[in-house]
Amino acid sequence: MPTDTSNVAFVRTETLPEKAPPASETGIVKWLRENLFAGWANSLLTLLAIWAIYIILSSILPWLFGGLWTTSSLSECREILQGRVGGCFSVLTERWNQLLYGFKYPNDQYWRPNLALVLLFFAAAPVLFFDLPRKLLIFTGLYPFLAFWLIWGGAIAVPIVALLGVVAGYVVFDRLGKQTFAGGFFGGIAAAILVWVLGMALIPETASENALLESVPSRDLGGFMLNLMLGVTCVSLSLPIGIALALGRQSNMPLIKWICVVFIEFIRGVPLITLLFVASVMLSYFFPPESTVDLFLRVVIMITVFSAAYIAEVIRGGLAALPKGQYEAADSLGLDYPQAMQLIILPQALKISIPGIVNVAVGLFKDTTLVSVISMFDLVGMIRGPILASTEWNGVYWELLGFAAALFFVVCYGISQYSQWLERRLATDHR
Amino acid sequence: MKKTFVLGALTVAGLAAGAAQAATVDDVKARGKLNCGVSTGLVGFAAPDANGNWGGFDVEMCRAVAAAVLGDSNAVEFVPTTGKTRFTALASGEVDLLARNTTWTFSRDVDLKFTFVGVNYYDGQGFMVPAELGVSSAKDLDGATVCIQTGTTTELNLADFFRVNGISYEPVPIETNAEAQQQYLAGACDVYTTDASGLAATRATFENPGEHVVLPEIISKEPLGPLVRHGDDNWGDIVRWTLNALITAEELGVTSANVAEMSGGTNNPEINRMLGTEGNLGEQLGLEADWAMKVISAVGNYGESFEKNIGENTPIGLARGLNALWTEGGLIYTPPFR
Numbered sequence: 001m002p003t004d005t006s007n008v009a010f011v012r013t014e015t016l017p018e019k020a021p022p023a024s025e026t027g028i029v030k031w032l033r034e035n036l037f038a039g040w041a042n043s044l045l046t047l048l049a050i051w052a053i054y055i056i057l058s059s060i061l062p063w064l065f066g067g068l069w070t071t072s073s074l075s076e077c078r079e080i081l082q083g084r085v086g087g088c089f090s091v092l093t094e095r096w097n098q099l100l101y102g103f104k105y106p107n108d109q110y111w112r113p114n115l116a117l118v119l120l121f122f123a124a125a126p127v128l129f130f131d132l133p134r135k136l137l138i139f140t141g142l143y144p145f146l147a148f149w150l151i152w153g154g155a156i157a158v159p160i161v162a163l164l165g166v167v168a169g170y171v172v173f174d175r176l177g178k179q180t181f182a183g184g185f186f187g188g189i190a191a192a193i194l195v196w197v198l199g200m201a202l203i204p205e206t207a208s209e210n211a212l213l214e215s216v217p218s219r220d221l222g223g224f225m226l227n228l229m230l231g232v233t234c235v236s237l238s239l240p241i242g243i244a245l246a247l248g249r250q251s252n253m254p255l256i257k258w259i260c261v262v263f264i265e266f267i268r269g270v271p272l273i274t275l276l277f278v279a280s281v282m283l284s285y286f287f288p289p290e291s292t293v294d295l296f297l298r299v300v301i302m303i304t305v306f307s308a309a310y311i312a313e314v315i316r317g318g319l320a321a322l323p324k325g326q327y328e329a330a331d332s333l334g335l336d337y338p339q340a341m342q343l344i345i346l347p348q349a350l351k352i353s354i355p356g357i358v359n360v361a362v363g364l365f366k367d368t369t370l371v372s373v374i375s376m377f378d379l380v381g382m383i384r385g386p387i388l389a390s391t392e393w394n395g396v397y398w399e400l401l402g403f404a405a406a407l408f409f410v411v412c413y414g415i416s417q418y419s420q421w422l423e424r425r426l427a428t429d430h431r
Numbered sequence: 432m433k434k435t436f437v438l439g440a441l442t443v444a445g446l447a448a449g450a451a452q453a454a455t456v457d458d459v460k461a462r463g464k465l466n467c468g469v470s471t472g473l474v475g476f477a478a479p480d481a482n483g484n485w486g487g488f489d490v491e492m493c494r495a496v497a498a499a500v501l502g503d504s505n506a507v508e509f510v511p512t513t514g515k516t517r518f519t520a521l522a523s524g525e526v527d528l529l530a531r532n533t534t535w536t537f538s539r540d541v542d543l544k545f546t547f548v549g550v551n552y553y554d555g556q557g558f559m560v561p562a563e564l565g566v567s568s569a570k571d572l573d574g575a576t577v578c579i580q581t582g583t584t585t586e587l588n589l590a591d592f593f594r595v596n597g598i599s600y601e602p603v604p605i606e607t608n609a610e611a612q613q614q615y616l617a618g619a620c621d622v623y624t625t626d627a628s629g630l631a632a633t634r635a636t637f638e639n640p641g642e643h644v645v646l647p648e649i650i651s652k653e654p655l656g657p658l659v660r661h662g663d664d665n666w667g668d669i670v671r672w673t674l675n676a677l678i679t680a681e682e683l684g685v686t687s688a689n690v691a692e693m694s695g696g697t698n699n700p701e702i703n704r705m706l707g708t709e710g711n712l713g714e715q716l717g718l719e720a721d722w723a724m725k726v727i728s729a730v731g732n733y734g735e736s737f738e739k740n741i742g743e744n745t746p747i748g749l750a751r752g753l754n755a756l757w758t759e760g761g762l763i764y765t766p767p768f769r
Contacts, residue, residue: 075746095481098479098481098483219510285522285523373513373515374513374515375511375512377471377511381471384471384472384607384609386471386478386479388472388609389471389472389473389474390478390480391474391475391478391747394474394633394635394636395612397609
């Protein structure tokens with residue numbers, strides 16, 4: 001159609017400036033309308049939710065912000081509050097050190113576990129974030145011995161001998177393992193034990209008496225420090241053991257397969273608390289009183305064994321999820337078993353297993369509070385035992401247990417955030 | 432020849448047995464520390480303070496034995512035990528002495544092979560109810576819900592009591608004393624029952640203790656005392672007479688304040704014998720002559736220890752009651768130092 005503009009009164013030659021959208025279709029109002037008040041049912045639920053949040057906050061916030069931090073006992077708190085709502089957080093400030101380190105760790109030595117915790121971040125970083133330079137792993141390898149020395153103190157020769165034993169074992173494994181894996185494996189273990197036995201015999205009995213760092217027995221460890229130590233040690237030990245068990249369960253060799261199956265099924269069939277009781281109570285019948293294995297070590301072994309069985313099953317799930325073609329591809333490339341596992345199978349299987357492994361790790365970390373039933377004073381043990389049994393603080397529950405919950409939440413949430421990052425980082429399948 | 436060999440072997444075995452029996456006190460002396468099993472925490476009886484120093488009525492018993500044997504009431508390694516680990520700790524030799532509010536019962540004494548050296552606290556199971564319930568006797572509790580710790584003798588005592596009186600109740604099982612306090616305050620049960628000392632300690636922590644009453648009925652006997660392993664009577668004697676010294680000291684008016692003066696000699700021969708200025712009682716126990724003096728100067732006599740830790744001036748506020756001296760109508764009584 002031709003356009004003739006001569007008999008038209010007005011023709012706009014430029015476009016109108018854009019107008020702001022109606023107030024109800026923009027910004028916060030739109031968001032509110034779409035998300036909170038879309039329809040009467042939605043609005044009703046929103047109002048109910050706001051009411052519920054108000055009820056909860058109006059009782060928690062005065063308690064939280066009206067709390068007292070400097071009194072010396074619960075009765076003093078009550079006197080000052082005079083019936084007003086408010087938490088008695090003084091228990092946290094007064095018993096702060098006990099909650100974190102237990103009640104027997106020497107006060108002037110708190111810098112040692114603190115330093116060990118700071119170094120833990122450096123040691124864990126190259127393992128957790130593999131973009132970092134690989135050379136940092138050397139420090140990670142040294143860290144367990146360093147942390148042992150920092151926390152327990154005593155003769156520095158003990159961790160050095162332990163380190164030398166591990167190095168000797170690795171060297172032998174490296175040499176012999178090139179011919180046969182079994183030869184290297186057992187040879188390495190024998191070399192390590194030989195170095196340990198010889199080294200320990202050489203350390204004089206009195207070495208721990210005038211050591212650089214005062215010696216602290218395991219019984220004196222406690223508080224959240226104990227939970228962290230148990231959690232970190234057991235998770236890091238149970239991962240490799242769990243991988244070995246999972247592979248062993250899939251092995252073609254009947255002996256290895258059945259050992260792994262029996263081990264996993266037996267451990268999974270027994271509650272953790274039973275294992276802990278065995279560690280603390282039954283084993284002291286078997287050893288003479290003077291020569292028992294350290295209680296901390298016994299508990300670490302039991303928790304590690306327990307979580308290794310669970311991690312093994314999680315990883316077995318990962319292994320089973322891989323298509324058979326992956327195994328066949330590895331075989332057709334001419335890779336032997338260790339190479340196939342290391343280069344093709346495990347990287348994929350472990351990636352699939354990450355959520356499950358993290359699940360076990362978080363559960364394990366929280367399970368470390370169970371040691372309170374065998375009279376070890378971890379965070380919960382400190383709260384349930386000495387602190388609630390003191391005449392000053394008997395009757396304070398919410399403040400103490402809330403604090404414990406907060407500490408555990410921070411750590412567990414951190415673990416779960418890390419695992420989500422790891423999954424995104426490893427997402428190579430473009431799904 | 433053969434006979435001599437057998438005799439020799441018997442002698443060696445006898446000596447070895449003797450050595451094994453006398454071992455505990457020598458072990459303690461060689462170690463320089465007494466390993467004493469205590470509770471992981473019980474208000475007034477055993478708990479570490481903010482600086483980690485143990486205190487409490489049971490803890491003083493440990494300190495007293497350490498003072499008697501080693502002359503130093505701080506030479507104690509406190510081994511915290513739970514209700515579940517306490518007997519193993521003692522039986523396996525992890526502790527030399529268990530001073531942990533443990534009820535003296537037949538099976539613990541005989542079957543578990545322990546020796547209770549005496550009673551340092553006579554307890555009994557009682558009931559606490561809110562005052563507004565208007566109950567004045569446990570026999571009025573027909574149909575009540577009762578908070579009770581599972582797996583304890585209190586559970587069995589409760590069932591017996593209600594059966595004997597032909598009334599019914601509904602148990603609310605709970606695990607720990609702390610949980611019980613919360614459940615009771617939250618109204619989950621009408622009645623809370625446990626040992627009377629525990630009830631008093633619990634009530635003392637309530638915001639309004641006056642709103643709760645402890646009923647007069649005591650439905651069980653709970654004699655609490657320190658215990659040692661079977662098989663070392665000499666060690667048992669030391670612990671028993673340490674406890675007796677504490678009690679006798681109260682009876683004779685020896686306190687931590689005047690014990691130093693009295694150990695110079697008094698005109699009461701029993702005090703002199705106990706404090707070692709006359710006779711050789713300490714030697715007979717295998718201890719120093721002034722062992723009892725050290726005990727009393729370190730922890731005070733029984734009454735002092737009671738008042739300091741759980742007595743009426745403490746927040747726990749227990750009356751002496753059954754635990755008064757026999758001369759004052761209680762049950763606390765010892766054989767004489769003679």
